[in-house]
Structures are given as structure tokens and as C-alpha cells.
Amino acid sequence: MRNMQIKYKGETHEIKGEKTLFDIAKELDVDLKEVLVAKVNGQLYDLSRKLDKDAEVEFLTFESNEGKKVFWHSSAHVLAAAVKKLYPDAVLGIGPPIDEGFYYDFYNLNVGDNDLEKLTKEAEKIIEKDEKFIRKESNVDEAREIVKDNKFKLEILNSLANDVTFYQNGDFVDLCRGPHIPSTRLIKAIKFTKVAGAYWRGNSKNEVMTRIYGISFPSKEQMNEYIKLSEEKKEHDHKKIGKDLELFFFSDISPGSPFFMPKGAAVYNELLKFAREIDFKYGYKEVITPIIAKVDLWKTSGHFDKYRENMFRASPFDSDEEYGLKPMNCPFSALIFKSRTRSYKELPLRLADYGFLHRYELEGTMDGLLRTRLMEQNDAHVYVTEDQVEQEVLLLFKMLDEIYGKFNLSPIMVLATRPEKRIGADELWDKAEATLKKILDKSGYKYTVKEGDGAFYGPKIDIYVLDFTGKPDAAYAVSTIQLDFNLAARFGAVYVGADNKEHTPLVIHRSIMGTIGRFMGIILENSKGSLPLWVSPVQARVINITERNREYAAKVSKSLEEAGLRVELDDSSRTLEYKVRESQLIKAYYTIILGDKEESGNVIAIRTRDGKTKYNVKLDEFIEEATKKIKERTIN
């Protein structure tokens, strides 16, 4: 038996073969406390497996993404073992790791969220026992015999080659490719979080499985942190906020198309109005274009080739005319541009279009307002000469500052440069990329460069906004500034230059706020629903302290309404404490409290979200202050 040449962290070591990866790690002085799994020539291996050949090895902990996945996959086995212990009739499906934690699908298992604690306890017992994960090699025929009572596993076996493996910990055995962590003992904290229904293999024609979700960590501290972050996430979840504040809801009658209730529509419309005002200020002109167009249009624009599967078809029920619902406004801007002869004097021509777009997204990928099928963007197309690109993009950054500044948002940017397959001369790309870089450098915004990630028709800047965690990889994609060397040419849109000849303009696609609904979701999450006054769904909630002050409250409420504020009057007979608390929960910007003292003094008391109350304020003065704040769109 010859020695093995083991490459580890760039150095080659001579190891006496054959040895388990665990023993090799020991010999290489790896800190074994945290190691979960090995990587041999790029492939994951159980630590207990023997190595008998030269190889490059790595040892992975929970810190690595792959280590996490193995850890969570082993945790899924622990979940399944616990389920089988308490519910022996449950039939095993599959149990993969996911982005955060893991799940396992069972058939013939009737449990609810109430059963999760019991199951977690059972899992903790299994962990206590320090059960080793043992790999057993087998073949398909043998395996078929072993799982003969489980039609799901049999189905899986049908798609496997001859060599298969089982993994065992304690009494529990599962058909599984592995690898696994060495022992259950490494799982220092486990928690089952949710029961849900799911179709077997995601197909609605199959059986409905009981899916149990879980999360686990190699330390209790990590679990505590996770729980804390989960709680925080819940508080930031725009779907929960949207429900609590009665802003919007979704319905199966039109998946992915939001229903904005009156208070949500008020927020939405304020955002839209703001976007329009900024556009007007910066010389943009709005156009209004169709929602449906014949498929030819989408063929000319190229959307039909590249985007067909995300597009909706529209057709009269009793006729064979065929249209597409627009997924983007671009082609319409070209038709507007072409609607008459254009002179170079008209450039840059800035055409804003707030058209409603439909994009077919799969049900599972939709996420409240953050990802919808129906959307409206503060979209625009700017027709420019090559020489105008810099000035235009500079203008866009000014607009960006002005808009994002109103919401305390911190944008981060990604510059995506020329891909291998592209149109346009290298000179044009050189100039365009250099321009974008220059502007980004000057802007003071953080940015990274993704080489080769631009569209085939031009480079672009993607704009992200940090979420409450501040982690760049959790940032929201918001909007984009794209140069397009292609669109105008596709539609034959030209302008007459100073030389009296026809030229093809470049086009800048841009949206600053991105999708208005999505933007609303983002600011709701970042503010936990406490929006600035001007965009608050309830700007003032008026509360009477006693029955006696009802009329006065109604009067004050009416005055505020006539001053243009969004007001709610709570003149119910519930306690003051209850009413104040509810006003806080719905994130009313001001809570106006009116008792005998206020009524007799003809003044109001104003409670702000920070819990402070100002007494003896004259109504006129308050109205003046509030409307000024609204007009100026102040942040706080």
C-alpha cells in the first residue's frame, strides 16, 4: 500500500493510506470540533469514508454554504426519525435542505403546528443519543426490496442508476445520496417551525404531502440569533404590515395582482404622484399607451422570442384576433417617437410611461408586493445622441438622490459591462462604460462591477436598496438604468440631424422607483410601516376621551379632512388606552386626543409615534405645520 499525496490548503502532504477522511483531518491538524463534511476533488464526502488515492481535500464547517446544506440535510433525517418514532405509519417522502433550514415531506401524517414542540423534543432525544450517520452501499434491486412498501421511494428509485446508498442513524434508515455530518450530536439546536401541505414533486396532480419545516444550528447562540432575526423579519414583513394596516390583499381569483384597499391606494397614489412630479421637474413628458398589442409588435421588439413564457396572450373570447399583454413599455415608446418626424433639436426626448404591465410569474415565486404579475413602473425611455448619454445619466442620479433621499434609502449599485455576445461597435461600448463608471465614481454611491453581465444591446447600472439587516446580499433590486443600442434600430426610429440626414438615437431605459407597488413594499419593510407623514395611510387619527367630546372630535376630524389630510375618527366607546394603542398599531402619524380640557380650551393634544404628547396646540397651527410637512415631503 503506497502513500497518498494529499493536497490541502495549497500544500501537498504525504499520508499513509488508506485512511478515513476523519483520520486524515486529524493528521493535518484540522480543528475537528467544527468540521461537518469533506470535499474531495470538488465532491462532498462523509468524514467516515476512506480515501485511497491522491486528492485535493477541503474540510467544511457550518460557515460554508455547502457545509450548511449538509448540516440541514442531516437535520431533516433527524426530523424524519422523530416523526417515525411518534407516528410509525407516516410514509417518508423527501427531505432536502433549503435556503434557510430544511423540510421533510410525509404522506399519511396528520399533524399541525401544535405538534411541533413534541416533535422537537423527540428530535432532541435523538441528538442526545449521539447517533452516527452510517453510509450503506446497495443496488437498485436490493433497495427496491427494502422500500417496497413506500411508493414514493420506489418512484425515486426508478430514476436512479444502479448504485444507491442508504443512511442510518439509530433505528432510522433512509434512501439517501448523502453525505451527512458524522453524528446527530453536532446539532446543538433544532426547531421545527411550520406544517404545510405540498404536492408530491410539486405537481398538483399528485398526492398532498405533509411538509414539516425546521431549522437547526451547531450552537445555541446561533439559534437564538436566528430566532431574534426571524422576529425582526416578521415585524418588517410588508405582507404582515399590509394586512395590519389594511393596505392591500391578494386573492386566488387573480394571483399576483394586488388589490389595494383605500388606505393602500392612498399610499400608492402618493408615490405615483411624487414620481410624476419629479419626472415633470426633470423635463420628462408622460405618454399613455395601450395595454394589449398584436403579437407582431412583440416580435419586432424581440420580446416574443426572449420573453414569451413570461407573457400573457389576450384574445376576444369569440374571435381569433391575437394580442399580447404588454410586459414592458419599450416598444410603445418607439411608436410614439416614430409618430412624426423628429429633429435632433428634440433630443434628449424623455418619454415617461406608467403603463400597467403583466408578467407571468410562477405561483411559488411571487412574494406579496415584492414580486407580482401586475405592475406599474415609473418607467421612461430617453432618446439621446451618443454625446448626450453622460448628461442624461447624471440627471438620473440627481433624480435618484432626490427620490431615495425622501425615504432614507441607501442605494448600492452594480455596473454590468459588455457580454461576449453583443451588438454595437467596441468604441461605443468603451465610451458608454467609461461614462457610466465616471458617473458612479463621482456619485459617492457604493458600487461593484459585474464584468460581462450587461445586456447584449448595452451596459447597465442596477440599483439595489439595503434591507433592515444592511447585508448587501439581502438587498432589494429596485431599478435599472440601461443603455440600449438596439431598440430604435429595430423599430426604424430615426431623427433628422443637424446635417439633415437620418440618424438612429440611443435609448436609455430607466425607472427610478422601479415598480411602484414593489417600492411601496420596500419602504413598508424598511420603516416597519411607519411611513413619513406625506405618504402615511392615516395621517391623523382623532380620538375622543369621553362621550361628551364626540362632537368636538367630529368637528376637528372634519377640519383636518378639509385641509386635505387623510384622517380617521375613532369615536367608539372603548377606553382611551385601547384607542391610543390601536392608533399606534395602525401607524397613524399623529394621534389627536380630545378630552374636556381640549374641548373647553378649543385646542388639541397631539401624540406622535414616539409616544410623546404635545398639549394645548391650536388646530390652525397644527394644520399649518402638518400641511407644510406634507407639501415638503419631510422624512420625519
Added chain:
Amino acid sequence: MRNMQIKYKGETHEIKGEKTLFDIAKELDVDLKEVLVAKVNGQLYDLSRKLDKDAEVEFLTFESNEGKKVFWHSSAHVLAAAVKKLYPDAVLGIGPPIDEGFYYDFYNLNVGDNDLEKLTKEAEKIIEKDEKFIRKESNVDEAREIVKDNKFKLEILNSLANDVTFYQNGDFVDLCRGPHIPSTRLIKAIKFTKVAGAYWRGNSKNEVMTRIYGISFPSKEQMNEYIKLSEEKKEHDHKKIGKDLELFFFSDISPGSPFFMPKGAAVYNELLKFAREIDFKYGYKEVITPIIAKVDLWKTSGHFDKYRENMFRASPFDSDEEYGLKPMNCPFSALIFKSRTRSYKELPLRLADYGFLHRYELEGTMDGLLRTRLMEQNDAHVYVTEDQVEQEVLLLFKMLDEIYGKFNLSPIMVLATRPEKRIGADELWDKAEATLKKILDKSGYKYTVKEGDGAFYGPKIDIYVLDFTGKPDAAYAVSTIQLDFNLAARFGAVYVGADNKEHTPLVIHRSIMGTIGRFMGIILENSKGSLPLWVSPVQARVINITERNREYAAKVSKSLEEAGLRVELDDSSRTLEYKVRESQLIKAYYTIILGDKEESGNVIAIRTRDGKTKYNVKLDEFIEEATKKIKERTIN
């Protein structure tokens, strides 16, 4: 031969039979100069036909609708005769009367608008000749032989019963049911107006025919009046105005969906903003709802049964999910209402929805902005108790006054009452109809009652606006106020009453401005494009007199823009006269003229649409005046 008992104008006359209707008319002392055709027991007859039985007769002139149609149908024969004279190879199609005039379709005829005068001259010759229209009875077999070279007539014969007729005037013979006027001579004025292409029988799979349109009258005065009115109509035509003012256009890429160019979108958005403000002022709350929804929704609402042929289907290109594009917002309002428990305290709940609607209209029926496939209404649904109907409709009339008053529009109303087939107790109908009548009586608006014309689910008031002719039958249908006893029940939308029990509300469907685009079309037509300042596409057009004043003009233009006005700067080097004229043509509200005198005095000269010019105006003062007018939305 016995005598005939002829009933005429309520009296019975004894006439010696058999006689032609012409002779009978003479005997009855009918003024024969203007009589075109007779009506015998409700059926139209040539005057030359003999009568041999008792009957009730009428004699029709051009004043009656049926008389007009016969007159124009005979004129179509004259047109065809003229064509056959000049173009013997032309093949006859059909030649019916239409709402205004007539047309005749020909195959194998290559003529254009330039040929129309020549053809009119030829027709006048035929008229001069005083050719009688002679009726010839025949049968299908004989007829088939006569028209054997004309496949169109042969096709028509296929659908006829055995007895057919031909009509001859001069050399010209045509298969025709008749009847006709006695002689070509009665046509005192004829004019062929337009050549167009049209598919045989309107089917795009058939031959393209050459259609010639014409108009004719029994007097030259009527023709002159008609020509005058046509010219006026052209000036009022919103499609022409829309083109001249660069407001909107249509494209075959999406028939019936308007493209609003920047100036048109500005007008559109002003109207929408106004509608929103009025809604807010009157306690309406806006909601935003999906554009597509599963077909189930339209089945529940009943739209799918009654409206399917006007609806568009929407479906992902590569999936079989099926949706309908909304033709109306109603069902969504019910879903919003149902989205949580509703208390009687929330009623009346006024939900406004400016959603985009799609309705499939046949190509031929569309008419610029007046009839489109894509539309946005200032739509709302008010959920009320029975007792609240009166107060709500009164409120609607107040809104109506406020909105229509801003455009000098004169609404006329039609109250449509219970039809035979209906739901809801008679008591409810009694009360609802009485309420609507009472409000209409008090309103001061002109109204008529159409008994039995209400929807099956409730009575309604339809609102029309007079066009420039002031004739009620030419009025534009604008909007509607409909009571609905049905919608809430269909969706199970209920509220909890003071009695703590569930009740079904009534719903008032209403739109005040109707479809925003259509409303825009109407005010453009009524004003010939000279809109009030606040809604003018170009509020100020700035003109420099000499090259020297270019900078000053740019400065003034910028100041106006910063004050929020929609401004156009014309600093071209064309003559002042040209520039002023163009400003007038595009209906700029103000034309600001700037020469040396203005520049040195730091003032402006303002020309208004009436051609008057005010000199030495300080810019600040002008801005103050203009912005005040805009804010107050003054009419002039």
C-alpha cells in the same frame, strides 16, 4: 270591381278600384310635390303600384325617416347607373341607404376621390332625364339568367325566395326589392363624397369592393345646409383636433387603444386629477384592483353570460390558466367590500376605481376616443342601505353640477324604469324610481323617462351631453347612475346592521365623467380644441420676434415652466405672423410675444385666443394670474 275602403289620416274614403297609389293620393288631395313613397298597411310601396283592396295608407316625404331611406336608395341606383355609364366593366354589388346618404359597392372598378366630380356630373344628367323607376316582377330562375355574369348578384339570389323584383331607370337595371321614388327628377341635389375599400358582405375573406359614398336631397337648400354642417362637423371632429394638436393617435397594432402623446396625456391627466379631487372631496375612497381575473369571477358577476362576446380572454402563452380582461370594475368592488367584516356604520361606502377596462368592439364601430376598446372610467360603486339612496343620488347630482359646470356642458337625462323581467320587490322599485324622479325634478336638468328600459337589477339615469348642434338625438352618451339590487347578493357581500344581523346592501354604480378618454373627446369637439386654461395642452406658447430676443424668450419660457405651466418655446427664425398663426392653430391658451420693447422693459406681451394682445405685462403678475386661473379651474 268593387270600391276600396281606404283609410287615410284616420278617415275612411271610398275609392274606385283598382288604382295606382299615385292616383289614390291625387284623389285624397295629397300634396304630391313632395311625396316619395307610400305605406300600405305598414309596408312600403312604390307610388306606381296598383292597389286593389281595402287598406290603410300613408304617403311619405323626405321628412320621414323611411322616406329618406327610399330617397337615398334610389340615389344609390343613380350612382350605379352613372358608374356603369362611365365604367361599363364595373360589376354591381349592393347599394343600400345609410344613416346619412348611401353607398354602392362595385367590383372591378378602379376610381379615386378625383373621379367623384365626373361621376356626380354623370348622375346629374340622369336626373335631368327624369327617368322613372320601373318595377319588374320576376322569379329566381329567370333572374339567375339575367344576372348570370355577376357572381355577387347570383350569391344574393341564393338567399332569396322565388319571387324577386328588378328595378329599371333608363338603361339601368338592378336586382332590387325596392321600393323607389317615382322618378330620378325628384333628386334635386346629389354629391358623391368618398371612395373606400370594403370587403364583400363585410367578411375579410371575401373580395375587396370599391365603395362609393354619396348624399342627396330633394332641394338644393338642404344640400347647402348639409355641406355647411359637414364643414362645421369637421371643425368639431375630435380626431382631426387630436391630430392637429398632437394629442393622440391610433395604430393598427392595437385597434381601439389610444396612444396619448405628451400633450394629450397632459390633458388626460388633468381630467383624471380633477375627477380624483372631486371624488376625494365627496368622501369617495379610491381602490386599485387587478386587470385580469379568473373566469369564475365573471361567471359569479354574470358578465360572462351576458357580455362574453365583448370580453377578452387572457392566458399565459405557455400555460392553460385562463383569465378574463376586466370589462367592468364592479365585481372587484364587491371583493374589496367583502375583504373584511363591514358594519352599517361604514355605509355609505363609496369605492372609486379608475381601473383600465377592455371591451371588444368591432373595428367598424370604433370612433376615435368616443368609442374605444381600452378605457378608464371615473367609476365608483357606492354600497348603501335602501334609506341612503336619496342622499347619495343627491350628492351625485352635486358632483355632476360641479364637474359639468367646469366645461359649460349641458347634460340631459333619461330615467329608465322597471323592465318586465326583473328582480327585487315592487316596493323597492316603487321607492327607487320615485326617489330618482324626485331628484330629477328638483335638479332643473331636462329629462325624459324611458319606461321599461331599466336594467333587470334596478332603475337608472343615463346622462347625455348636447353636441354643438344642440340636437338631443345627436347628444353624446356620457355616464350613468344605476341602482343595483343584485350585485352584492351575487357575491354574498353583507354588512352587520344595528340589529347585529347580516344585511345585503344596495349598490349604486356611477361614473360622472364616464370614460375619461371619451370625455376628453367630447370637450374637444364642443370647444373645437379651445379648452379652458387649466386643461389646455399648451397653456403658453412663447415666441421671440427677432433673433436678438431668443435668450429673453428662453428665460421667460423657463420661468413659466418652473411655475408649473405647460409651455412651448418657438424660437425658430420664421416670421412673427407665421409663429402667431401656428400658436393659434395649436390652440395655445396664451401666446407670449417677446421683442426688443418687451426685453428692454422686462415685460411681456400676451395674445389671447380672441386675437387681443395685452402689452407691458409684468411676468410675475402674469404668472400669478395664470396660476390662479389654473388652480380655480376657471372656464374662460
